[in-house]
Amino acid sequence: MNEATALPLIQHLSNQMRASKIERLERELAEAKASLGDDLAGPFVLALAIVAQVIRIESAYVVPSPITDEKAWEGAADWHLAVFTTDELPADTHIEIRNRLRDHGSKTIAGRVELIGPIEKNPEPLARACADGLKLEVPQ
DSSP: OOHHHHHHHHHHHHHHHHHHHHHHHHHHHHHHHHSSSOTTHHHHHHHHHHHHTTSOEEEEEEESSOSSOGGGOTTTTSOEEEEEESSOOOHHHHHHHHHHHHHHSOHHHHTTEEEEOOGGGOHHHHHHHHHHSEEEOOOO
């Protein structure tokens, strides 16, 4: 294959891939519009209540993708719960929260809860959460 034959092939494949992606996204949009809502709403509210039993929460957002290191998260292309704390959290607190989420919450949500230290030390993640996320009322 030479350059003259490769370029049209690349362009054709590129157009097919774009059309396929558009079809898939249109199908997903139609399904979302026809649905009653997202099934993750309940598990996220439960997860927030579980986290609130362990730490003081400054604010919380449901975000469409992770707002911290995306490579570290399972299901990175889907909703996450971003919880901003009032204090720095020791590692054992992270472990305790993960264990509680797995024991008492939805196992699929446990891997999607991001615990983020004090807001004043984490302005970038907070800005992303505010811009992209849905703010939740924090349980008292």
